[in-house]
Every structure is written in C-alpha cells, then in structure tokens.
Amino acid sequence: MRISRNPRRAVAAGAVLAVLLPLSACGDGDDGGGSTDASGKVEGEITFQTWNLKANFKSYFEGVVDGFEKKYPGTKVRWIDQPGEGYADKISADAAAGTLPDVVNVSPDLVAPLAKAGLALDLDKSASKYEKEYLPGAWKSHQIPGMDGTYAFPWYLNTGPLFYNKRLFKDAGLDENKPPTTYDELFDDALELADKSDGKVATLANVPTIEDFGRYGVPLMNKEGTGFTFNDAKGVELLTKYKKLYDAKALDGQALTATPESTGKKFLTEAVAMNPGSALDLEKFKKDAPRLYKNIGITPQISSTGKDNMYVMGVMVNTKTKQTPAAVAFAHYVTDSRRQMEFAKKVAIFPSTKGSLDDPYFTKQDGKDETRVRVAAAKSIKTAVNYTPVLFSEQMKVELRNSVAKALQGKQSPKEALDNAVKNCDRLLQQS
C-alpha cells in the first residue's frame, strides 16, 4: 500500500494543479504591454498579419516590407498571412494566448472586441497626425460606439454594383435594359420573374442581412450604441416584402441556409437573376460562366438612403507590441496613399486615402466593362456607408438570420421575428 502513496500524491497534486491553473487565469495577469507612445525611434522587429492575401499578392507585400525596411534601417518585418476561413478564430486564439501580432489586418467588427479588451491601440492618442490623410468616413469606420478613440488605420474599401442576368429578364418578358433601380421595382420585377418562370427562376438568393436593412433605410442602432433598433416599422415592412417574395418563390428556396459562396454559385449557374458583386466578379464570370458573361447586366446597388453599402478593411496596432513606433509607422506605411494606390491597381479595391479616388484610374472610362464598374463604384464610394454596425458580432448575425428565416417560413410574424432578433442581439451586446 505504501508503494502507491507517492504516485497518488503526484496524481492528486496534478489534479489540484489542473484545477488551479485555469482558476489562476481568472486573476489579473501581467499584461506585458508595450508603450502607447509612437514618437520614439522606428526600429526593431515586428510581425504583420494579413487575411488571405499571400496567394495572390505575395510579391506586392514583399515589396512593401522591403520598402519599409529600407526606409527605416534597423527594422525587420515578419509577414504572416492567415487563411480567410476561421480568421476571427485565429485572431481570438492569438489574442487570448497573448501572441497577437504587432500589426493586424482587421475589419471593424473584429476591431470592436479587441479594442474593448484593450488590445487595439487608440490612434487618436498615438497617431492622430495621420488622420488628415484619410477620408473622414473611413477614419471613423474604426470608432466604436461607447468608446473614445479610433482603433485601426483605414485600409482599402470595397463596394460594387448589382449584377443581373439579361436573358432571364428577357425570358420573363421584362425589359432587360431597364433593371430595377428602386426597392419597389425590384420586388415587382422579382414577383413577375417568378410568376413567368413558374417559380423556377428566383431573383434573389439570400435573405436580408443587416446591411440590407440599413440600405432600406432602417435605423439599426441607437445613437449611444447600447441597443439595436432594426425592429421598427421600416424593418418590418422590408421583412414583410421578403416574405411575399419567398412565398412566390422569387426568393430562392435555399436562401434560408445560403452563404455568400452559395448565392454566388446560384447566380453563376443562372438559377437566380440578380446578385450583388464587385468588379472582381466580372473576371470570374468571363472565365467560369461564359454564357452568363454574354448576358451580364450591371446596375447600381439599390438603396433607399441614396448611399451604397461599402466594406471597410483596416490595419490595427496591438497595444502589447514592444515596438510601438515601428508598428505604428508600418501600419501607416501599408495604408498610406501611395501603397493603397499601388494595391488598388492590382486588385479591384478602392483606397481610403484623401484624393486617391480622383486619380484618372478611378474617373476615366475606356469602354471596358471592368472600367465602367470601377468608375461607377469609385464614384459611389465617396458617399457610401458601412451599414454593418461595428458591434454587430457573428453571433448576432446568426440571431438575425434565424429570426428572418422564422418570419419567411411563417412561424413568426415579421414584427415578432424582428422583436426577438433585437432582444437576442441586445442580450449578446450586454454580454460582450
């Protein structure tokens, strides 16, 4: 019996440790934070993490890193690129483990929780001198309701038109050269298309998302950023109209479980007549769906507010970096006017720096479809809005989606469904 006593003690000690170790995590640990002062000498080694950019833009980013290291001798930038799939999970794992890179490519909804956790550097305090270089709306895109400060440099912006299938419009007896330009026209055309095709051709393939509510003119959040408001009369009106589309099969049957990829595929295979996209998609249509490309129609986004939706990408600096001056300098270097313009010419995105959109690249037509889309998008982006509230998390998106699905299936009235969605999103907001 005596023999087993020591191992037993060891096992017991191990168990106690295993219990205590996680408990210890609940206490305040040493944050190991760096300085928020970015005015010192730009030197040292920093890490820079991007989001699915290596595959197509390796040489561009290597050039950016080389340029920075040459401009600031004594610096070294280690570039890490993560796959798009599960990017938020990767960031959260790094943030929780204290291994978040010094400079990180983020979107506003990712910045919000990082800023709340004290991991995103407030640029209004550390790098306010750069603010004037960016479009005011873009600079504000990384501000968080309820918090003072700006938590990431604005990087590239994206928006795009609505694509439609002229052949499907024509087959349904609609004028293929007169696509819908208002919501009323869109819903009318969609119902007619479904009716004429016996429900075989839907016009839309996705349920309304938070940006759709925003574009329809629904107020999404209160001014204080403490509660959601998309269950107002206008929101109910939009959902009621979508319910009508769903019942008439003008909304694709699989819309309730659709993802952006699956809706793109539906449009590509000509199962649906309209889909939002960007100039990038034209190349894809040309290559993957030549028949669709021959019949492709391009029309501006439909919006009741007069402002298109845009997506914003940013670059934040980790507050825990040991090389704050170098990290801030690099984040600015990547997002400055020259680098953004170079990047925009490699891919269909739009710079967030002042004056860049006035470059002839974004204003002059040359007769090509790609240019037409680019010029139109660049024009709209000057007034476009990122309708997705920065505090609207992935879990909230699922809550809204599920409530919308219940309304479309007739399990709840549109009002009841939106009330529930707001209630659940508010609860998640309180818990975040």
Place this chain on the structure above:
Amino acid sequence: MKSTTASQAAADLAGADAERKEPRPDGRGPRRGIRRQLPTSPWLFAAPGLAIVGIFILYPFLSTLNNAFTDKRTLIEGDYVGFANFQELWHDEMFWIGLRNSTLYVLGVVPALVVLPLLLALLVQKHIPGITFFRSAFYTPVVASIVVVGLIWVWMLDERGLVNALLEAVGVGKAGFLSDQWLLLLSAMTVTVWKGLGYYMIIYLAALANVPRELHEAAAVDGAGAVRRFFSVTVPAVRSTMVLVAALSSVAAFKVFSEVYLMAGPTGGPAGEDTTLVMLVQRVGTGLTGRVGYASAISVVVFVVTVALMLLVLRADRKEDA
C-alpha cells in the same frame, strides 16, 4: 530444486522485509530506502504518457469544467457565476433544439450503423473472386475527408442536383433536401451512415472470422435456413461486437458536427432548426465575442449525456448476459 530456490527467495525477501521494519537507532522508524526506489521506474516510464494525458486531456477537461461555472468570454476573464450558465441553458430555445437534434441523430443513426454494416460484412465475408474490390469500395468513404464527402452530398442533394433531377425525371418532383428542416437532418444522417458503414463493417468482419464454422454447419444439419442461422448463430456470436458498435456510434452520433454543419450551413439549417449541441458549442463559444463559459456549460451537458449513453449501452449488454 525449483522449490528450494523459491523458498530461498521467499526467505531472503522476508529477511529484507524484517531488516526494513527494524527500527533505526535514532528511533525514526524502519528504513524504506530500497522499497521507495523500486516503484519509481515504472512511473518514470509512464511519465511521458501521463504528461500528455495531463496536459492535453485532463487539463482541458478540468478547465472546461471550471469555465462552465464562469462567465468567461474569449478576451475577457470571467467571474464565477455558480450555476447561472446551466440555468440559462434551461431557458435557451437553441439548447433544446440542439439536444433534440443530437438525440434524434442517435436514434436515427445508431440502429442503422449496428445492423447495416453487419449485413454488409456478411455479404463481403465470402471468399469469392473480386470480393476485395467490393471490400475496398465499401471502405472508401471511411478514408475520404468529411469535408469532401459533405460537399459531394451537397452537390447531389442540391435543388438542381443529381438526386432531385432523378426524382423529377420519375415524376416525383423536387424535394428540399437542403432546405427542409427534417429532410436536412435526414440527409445528414444518411451521410453519417454512408460514411460509417465501411468502418463498422471491418469490425464486424473481424468478429465474424471468429464465429466457429461448426456452429453454422450444425445448425444447417438441423435444418436451419440462412435467416434462422443468422439470428440463431451469427447474431449471438457477434452480440458483444454489436454492443461495441452501438456504444461507439451512439457517442459519435451525439457529438455530430461536420455533416450537419456542411449540409445545413453555419446557421444550422433554416432558422437554426437543425443545430446540434456541438454546433451550438462552436457557435456560441468561438470568435472574438465567444461566450466560453456558456459554451463550456453546454460541453459539460454533452459529456454527461455521452457518458450516460455509454453506461446505458453497457448496462443493456450486462442484462443480456445475465
């Protein structure tokens, strides 16, 4: 000679024991030196394994257990909230949907995975020319990546996919395999069964190889037909394997994630109605705003239910034996 040696050895040990038990001059009790050193070496050999178990199994498990009683979030260390997470679970509609779907998955998948692979094993058990091809073919889904399998089935079951085209061709009409709540769950179950058939077939093949041929011959001599021989000879002979398959497949079915996630999408089907418990854990516990404490509470429920399932199956087996 042998007994002498044994006696001698026993005497030596007794002497050594007496020596160890003998009090030391300073009155500190018997020496234990030799005896203390002896058991160390097995533990040293076991240490790497124990360390791995401790770090990668015991620690995460205890950590999850601990987190279940906190309001910890991904980036924010939580406070202890007692049973608040479990109380919230009780009132969470999605939790009950998840529990319902995971339970339905067990009920739908386990009987199929206990019976069908056995029948398949009986089919491919025979040593006839070309049987290796069939064995390999049936095993292929097991080695295929679940993501690839999921995508293939999604393509086939899509509104414009192969299955719906066939249904339409024979005049049945299209079915919403990927849009109807119940059909979606059934489709996912079909994929699970399809992918698991080969794996359990191999287990049954091993069990069938151990069934004495004489039993079948004796039953045949007594006039038993193939069906009678199956129920009277084969099934009793492989019953313990059937219990094992039931136990393994029920635990796997209750923890299902990939098949449903791939086919129903990240929302868990229309209005989340096809969400399983593990999908719920993933949804609420990951991301920058993930509620780690709440997700841990769901994980604890999954753990308790799977242990209960195992005990239930094993208990049923014991009752059969008695």
